[in-house]
Amino acid sequence: QHDDDGGPDPEKHCGHGRGGMGEEVKRKEDKRFITGRGNYVDDIKKPGMLHCEIVRSPHAHARVEDIDKSRALDLDGVVAVLTAEDLAAHELATMPTLMDDTQDVLVNDKVKFQSQEVAAVIATDRYVAKDGAEKVEVDYEVLDPVVTAEEALEADAPLIRDELEDQEDNHIFDWDVGDKEATDEVFEEADVTVEEQMEYQRLHPAPIETCGCVADWDPGKDKITVHLTSQAPHAHRTLFSQVSGIPEHKVRIVSPDVGGGFGNKVPIYPGYVVAAAASVVLEQPVKWMEERSENIQTTGFARDYDMTGELAATEDGIIKGVRTDVLANHGAYNAVAQPSKFPAGFFNIFTGSYDIEAAYGSLTAAFTNTAPGGVAYRCSFRVTEAVYLIERMVKVLAQELDMDPAEIRRKNFIPADAFPYESATGWNYDSGDYEKALDKALEMADYDHYREEQRRRIEEDADKLIGIGISSFTEVVGAGPGKSCDIAGIEMFDSADIRVNPTGNAVLRVGVQTQGQGHETTFAQIVAEELGMDVENISVEHGDTDTDPYGLGTYGSRSTPVAGAATAVAARKVREKAKSIAANELEAAEEDIEWDRESGEFHVAGAPDRSITITEIAAGAYMNHPTSEEPGLEAVNYYDPPEMTYPFGSYIVIVEVDRETGEVDFEKFVAVDDCGNRINPMVIEGQIHGGLAQGIGTAMMEHVTYDENGNCTGGDFMNYLLPTANEIPNFETGYTVTPSPHHPIGAKGVGESPTVGSPPAIVNAVVDAMAHAGTTHVEMPMTPDRVWEALDEAGLAH
Ligand code: MCN
Ligand code: CUM
Structure with missing residues (x-):
């Protein structure tokens, strides 16, 4: 992983005009996709x-x-x-x-x-x-069918898995994390405690293909x-x-x-x-x-967690403890796709962005007569559920204490100088600056103005109420390391294989598999950055086990954190070998050869005009190779990440809630993301837009429903509603850059951040519109009838 010039500089890098890190290179794959030449x-x-x-x-x-x-x-x-x-x-x-x-x-x-x-x-x-x-x-x-997890655990419930020898009921497993005693103690001594029950409904990734x-x-x-x-x-x-x-x-x-995977x-x-x-x-x-x-x-549904959340805090809003209990519906088979040592996925990151002394979580999973699945749909292995829990609970607490939800977050954030940070449930956060992202989002959202407008509407008893929702989420993506993360026993590393051809172009093969994320472009950019090649001269191959190096694949936003790291390390290995070829060509000692990231050229120390490009080096590797080296110019890296990456962000959603119809309109949607050093800002923006649309689908429309006979009543696009362009507002995106200290190019994953981070911001906004009347929660999907019921219950319906 060693890099002699310290790697790409987040402040300076601009791809050097060759399509390296930070450049908005147009997606290479789109030519075939938009001209109907894709091959599915x-x-x-x-x-x-x-x-x-x-x-x-x-x-x-x-x-x-x-x-x-x-x-x-x-x-x-x-x-x-x-x-x-x-x-x-x-x-x-x-x-x-x-x-x-x-x-x-x-x-x-x-x-x-x-x-x-x-x-x-x-x-x-x-x-x-x-x-x-x-x-x-x-x-x-x-x-007789058993449809919900609650029914499944009743004493007289029909036994679903009667073919299993030791299975006497529909219970699959219990899991817990954290220090129960310490957490209970914090709750007993707390000035204030709040509790809320919330359901993260069953969803489906529903990719186009x-x-x-x-x-x-x-x-x-x-x-x-x-x-x-x-x-x-x-x-x-x-x-x-x-x-x-x-x-x-x-x-x-x-x-x-x-044609889209999203975990499916x-x-x-x-x-x-x-x-x-x-x-x-x-x-x-x-x-x-x-x-x-x-x-x-x-096939592979998502979520279906029934959660109880509790927070304990001081009267001035310092969160001391968090507690949660979950009832999980795993369907007819335990077929969850996640690292095998994590029965509840990464749900145990439920302390979120906050420095909380004590945490305890417990979960019971049950079989039901519904389809198997559980982890899918841009979830980072159930960080979606965890973020929803903590970000909803912080809002509930803010209401209880009559505090501003931005202020209470600020008070409890893990401070920027506390990283690397170990959470109460054992996660090692690599880096973060949560306050900076929140400040930026507040400014972009014109927060104070909308708070003012919200008050005005209440005073005037207006037909449309304003609600402002915040989510300051932390993600964990990039599984391995292999020792703690495996799929069916196979350690979760990933790989890259770079071969530079005699004419100076290269093929990169990776163990991950794009489903629309743009790897053919962004992975080429990593090689362009690290080898000083033009991005056009690098093609990326994946998805063929006969030719590509072994890797664990693309999910959990692990491609950039793991295979992206492997690509950078492999490129640096090629660069090292290139130096010996440069020395041979320039008739200098290898120790005297330097590589210049800006120009992408190799030159003799102290004599920048005695330089050679990677194209000339490639020719040398095949046509005039130094006798001390093997011919050719290639390298392979299998990368086992030392730690995961922790991207984060602050989303602010401003809604108008119609008191007559229960309809929710998005006034403003601000998303500030931090995924460390950015490879392609345009690809990232695309990922954020798509993920926010799915977050809106989650919060407002999507639900796989069953009737009491176990008929799937939400099993087609007439009944499983996906948002279209009509339901999606204009997104205002922003970013901060907090590099990952352990990743060779300082990058963190980003693919799932918007879907993980946005649902609680949206629910918080709708709740916020009714908070003055005492509403603390509205269940997803927040269809107009549900919102109207909540308005009615709060005495706000017109
Ligand atoms: N990227 C970047 N700079 C960074 C981080 C990422 O330029 N600092 C770029 C990457 O190079 C990559 C894209 O953003 O092109 C997403 O990268 P990453 O966060 O590493 O996520 P993965 O590539 O591993 O994608 C997986 C993630 C998951 S788990 C789901 S689910 C999901 C998502 O991506 N499914 C998708 N986004 C999707 N987008 C599309 N179009 N289709 C899917 O099925
Ligand atoms: Cu959880 S869906 Mo993606 O990790 O493929």
Whole structure:
């Protein structure tokens, strides 16, 4: 990680005109995306390719009595109908989840959630496969469903997982963190305590592209190639190999262009396994592609935490303790996609941006007859829930103490000079300056003006109330280190492999996998910065396990913190070797060769005119290499981060709440983010805009709902509402730069910050509009009817 000139300087760097750090390089990938030349899984067509359609259960909880394939098999073009029995013959009846549970690939005995996979039809085209699926006749014995975690834990609740030997009820695990005794003591002695119950509703990442694959078994090579909608191709290859028994070097996973992931494409799904098994048995390529409703109803949901939050404070607003208790709905299988040693993800960062003496959190997780999942949707492994809890609670406390919510935050922030900081729940924050970000946001939001306007509207009994919401969140992203973070036992490092060609351009291969985040541009910028090359001369490859170095993939905003670090370190290794080639070319001693970040050139110390560019060095590496060195110019780095990165920000949302209709209008939306040194400000801005839109979706519209029979009533885009351009206000973004001290280029992740940070700001704003009448909470999604009810309850409805 050593860097002789101290690395890029946040104050000075401007990419040096070559598209390095800090330059707003236009996204290289966009040419193919906006001209319709992207290549997604569903674009892949192979000769003789068959199509797989899944027969799904209409019931949430039911025993499968009988499956009759005959009418489906009679259909012209149907090649096979698969059930659990067929898969069992290949030892593929079940598959492991990422959290050490076992999930049926096709239902073995009992359906555990609506739309669960019961059988699969393989046919010559997709329409026939669909017709065939409708002709598979399944007899069910319908059982009583258990829909909520609360019901699931009742003593007489039907047992969902009766196939598990030691499972006597629907309880999965208990987890706790912090010092219970010390926290209880702080609460007993506190001047003031507040408590609030809040639900973080079930959401779905709902990427534009649903999940799918094309599996292609090559009997000539005994090798399977699977084009997969995957955020983590290498980890998926290892798991694929373990589940199927096909040796890992005979499994190739290719993640082509991915049309959004948002966490949905981290887990392994039954459809992948069925398509792969069918391809091996039939020796033909098999495609499986979800429809929208299958995507929302069955694959990796997000959140579903019922939380109680409590704060203890002095009467002048110093927070002394935080306590939380959570009831978590994990669905029918524990299939959460997160580092295995963290059963509640990174929820335990719930002390947030505040220096709090004592903290204690407990959580109980339950099985229900709903789809499995839990960690997805721009969540940083449940930092979303943690930030929501603490940022809502700070607002509740501010109201109780009649203090300004900005002031109470300022009083409790971890001070800028206290970093590195260890929190009461054991996190090691790398760097931060929370007050600076808040001050900037307050100024951008014209805070005092809107407080004034808020008072005026109340005094005038106006039809529209003003509410101002703040969220000063801290994120934790960039898992590893490998010793504490692993997925299915594989340590969470990441990798980069740089090869410089004789003509001076280069290929960078990484172990992470973009889904829209712009890695083909930003990772090239890191190499441009560190090697003095032009960004145009670097291409980035990822998503092919046959050629890319092993990495754990893209989620938890880990690409920049981990693979970005690997890229910088690999580039610096290339730079070191380049020096010896420069010495040879310039006929100087290697120790006398210096690299100049500004010009990107290598020169002899004290003689800047005796210089050489990386292009000339590349030629030298292949055409005139020094005898002391191997020919060629390349380097690989596998980077195990020493620590995670802690991006942060302050968001301020100003809303108008209509007292007649309960409608909420965004007056102003200010987002100040700090992700350390910035690689591409325009890409960051795009990430923030998209994430804020999703934060608005979360706070205002999105909810995967179920009725009491376990029917998913929020499982399509008619009922699962996503925000469109109509609902999204103009965002005003700002930034501060607090570099990460341990990251080679001082960068922190940013991809999830806006979705993690914004929902509490929005809820705080709506609550704030009614706070003078005593309202302390409104549940998400804050649909007009819910807001109107809250207004009515507070006596504010018109
Ligand atoms: N970046 C930068 N400077 C920084 C930090 C980041 O220029 N200091 C750039 C990066 O180089 C990268 C982008 O911002 O191009 C996001 O980087 P990072 O924060 O490292 O996050 P990841 O690349 O690991 O992306 C994952 C994150 C997650 S977990 C979800 S979920 C999510 C998100 O990204 N899914 C997305 N943003 C998404 N954006 C799109 N378009 N599609 C998704 O599926
Ligand atoms: Cu939590 S969603 Mo992203 O980590 O892929």
